[in-house]
Amino acid sequence: MAYEFVYESESKRYRSDCSNVLKETCELLKEKGISAQFSLVGSGARNMITRNGDGPYDLDYNLLVMKADNEYRDPRLLKDTIRNALNKAVGGKFFSDAQDSTSCLTAILYFEKSPDIKFKFDVAITTKNKNGNYMRLIHNKNVYALGWDQYTWNEVPNSHQVKNKADKLKKKGVWQEVRGKYLEKKNMYLSWQDHNHPSFVVYVEAVNEIYNRYFDRRVVPCEIVFRF
Template structure:
């Protein structure tokens, strides 16, 4: 069963470690003239949505949100490769190895702290952008031959108006409802063995469920 991480000391240590790395990534990108970005944990800034499946390693999901680009927003390959190289620079500065390019994220190696909780953890960084009030995630469609691969923007299902919905939910202090819905959905897809249903999609579904329950007649 998936549960929220309750070891506060371990959670704090992880947050310091991965926040430092991702902050370095964002700073490196924003010093350049190609992209302007901000970081988000899945769940609009985290909001205590870090989860773990039983005692298995923890995957920490981050989004790099593109705010501006000096170039073609649809040149997805260039964007992904640029962020990957910048991520490796940030990782190297903290003694980590290079990330791996998966379909929907850049994934680090697993790490453990030398003291305290021995649970392994890694960081997944997805690249997203908002356009016409909907959210899109950069996807690397792999064929087995790199030269024949495709890179596309994939619209999050039912993500229209997501930002406005999140703001309204927070305004009425309903965020714990989103947390519970998010956890329920993660476990639902785990039971179904649907391993392709991302945290990003679970988050969108949880926000919509709470918003529709309280604000849609």
């Protein structure tokens, strides 16, 4: 099996449903002392939604925590609070309760007449560090410290200017190269059975690689030889 792109028209309905759920989630979090905003990860926002063969496809969102009460310095409490808010928001909207995976929360949509999974959306909990890079909240379920699962904030390298870089590439007219690189990397990690590169990380890698090709070329000094 391999990843392929999904037509934008096919995903339009689900983008609307997810947006409504996440708007409600953010309102519920505000009542809990957490200021957050959601955004469709660059891969989906720029018509780069993928599906693995004939399987279900998903939309990837970042939930950016901008400000939170001091008690949420505990990342376990932060993720549990966000998961509970998301579960409340999806209630009665055909989605399952959010599953807590390593790097995101996943809600699955089941169709009434079929038990098969048709669609799911993943929500990565993020914040930004002092350098402006994104940090993803990771739940390491197989690492135990003092009897607890481990929660850590992992930096996404070179992610602080990814939107500006993407805009510049699109303006230059080379966005198809980004799409091609993104799909190539998704399938590369799939073939390696590498589950540590979610869509947002792959997207950042693809944008940076193509951006460096066009805008960040290093000037190599020429060697000048004088002949007498």
